[in-house]
Amino acid sequence: MSGIEIVNGIVGAVFGILFATLFQQPLQDVWSTVRRRSATSLRSLTYRSDGTVSTWSSFSLGPLHTSALIVEGDGTHPIAPGAMRLQVLEGEVVLPDDMAPWRAEIAAEEELRGQEPAVGVRIWNGPRYAVESLAVSRTPLDEQPDVLVRLRPTDYFTFLAAQQLDRRLPDGTTPRARYLDPGDPLSAPAFLQCSFGVNVAVVTADHLLVVNRRADQVRSGPGLWGASVNEGLSRHIDSAGRHAPDLHDVARRGMREELSLESHEYALYLLALVLDVDRRQWSAHFSAHLKDLNGEALRARISRGVTDRWEHQSQDYVPFRPADVMEHLLRDDRIHHWAPVAPALFHLALVHAHGRGAVERAEARAVRRAGRTGRS
Known part of the structure; x- marks a missing residue:
């Protein structure tokens, strides 16, 4: 190797060291920035390609998906009595001409059941309410909820006819396709919303949640597991045609008829207004905490007789802790x-009982366990 080559090698090495010292970190920083921006752009493109996510999403818990849309209330603070008002409008709900024959079919079937007991249990056409419209606002000073639900008179046969949302009409459409907009779940004609009721989660004095299974012979949700108490608004019982129903009074009636509990035996809290968007059924959600009766005493009370025993066929008593209820x-x-x-x-x-943070942590753990066990 000549002297010139040695000198050139030394000079090249010096310049290499200087270049690395002066420019390597800036180049790495530039490359890192380019990669980060590229990844962000890709995520943005991916997010946009998924479309806009509606804030009106129904309740879900990992693999458990429901059609329950919580319209008002989040459980943290009870809704004060009087903050959710009902107004009854004049004029009964009328089905469209092409759905009216469905109601006539139901009436004829139930008349046959009355004449031929072997056909099955007859369903009576009780007076009910349909939801005409809903107005939700906030009080000006403390921003507490102020909810007005407008109702119209209807009956049970109209409700059963309107529940056939996916039955074909003469023109080939369905009531769901013709009258409902998935993007606007709170808007629907009153004749498709002939159900308003209360659901109560009952907790015993020894902290057990009462979970009931509906009887197989009921027309709505037979055999499904659900609320401790479920009661529909009745024009005959809850208002007698003279005044609008009171939701707390309806819940107390359900507690008395389904569990033989009197109002002085529990504390009652209105937690939310909920819509089953698939079936167009409205519900006021309550929790009730028994003051003295434990699970064993409640079971003994029920064994001595309840008014509406036929509505439920079995019960579970679940420890009222977030982890236990989520696992259940x-x-x-x-x-x-x-x-x-x-x-x-x-x-x-x-x-309402344990706080949002504790419940959400328990829900996250339950969902992770469900994922590991492959539930779907």
Whole structure:
């Protein structure tokens, strides 16, 4: 090797060291920035390609998906009595001409059941209410909820006819396709919303959640697991045609008829207004905490007789702790057999009793366990 080559090698090495010292870190920083911006752009493109996510999403818990849309309330603070008002409008709900024959079919079937007991249990056409419209606002000073639900008179046969949302009309469409907009779940004609009721999560004095399974012979949700108490508004019982129903009074009636509990035996809290968007059924969600009766005493009370025993066929008593209730909701033999609004009801009751943070942590752990065990 000549002297010139040695000098050139030394000079090249010096320049290499200087280049690395002066420019390597800036180049790395530039490359890192380019990669980060590229990844961000890719994520942005991916997010946009998924479309806009609606804030009106129904309640879900990992693999458990429901059609329950929580319209007002989150469980953290009860809704004060009087903050959710009902107004009854004049004029009964009328089905469209092409749906009216469905109601006539139901009436004829039930008349046949009355004449031929072997055909099955007859369903009576009780007077009910349909939801005409909903107005939600906040009080000006403390921003507490102020909810007005406008109702119209209807009956049970109209409700059963309107529940056939996917039945074909003469023109080939369905009531769901013709009258409902998935992007606007709160807007629907009154004749498709002939159901308003209350659901109560009952907790015993020894902290057990009462979970009931609906009887097989009921027309709505037969065999499904659900609320401790479920009661529909009745024009005959809850208002007698003279005044609008009071939701707390309806819940107390359900507690008395289904569990033989009197109002002085529990504390009652209104937690939310919920809509089953698939069936167009409205519900006020309550929790009730028994003051003295434990699970054993409640079972003994029920064994001595209840007014509406036929509505339920079995009960579970679940420790009222977030982890236990979440595990119960996601059980393999339960996850596909819940009434649509029940999981949201139990979630809200847990939040009211234990706080949102504790409940959400328990839900996250339960969902992870469900994922590991492959539940779907």
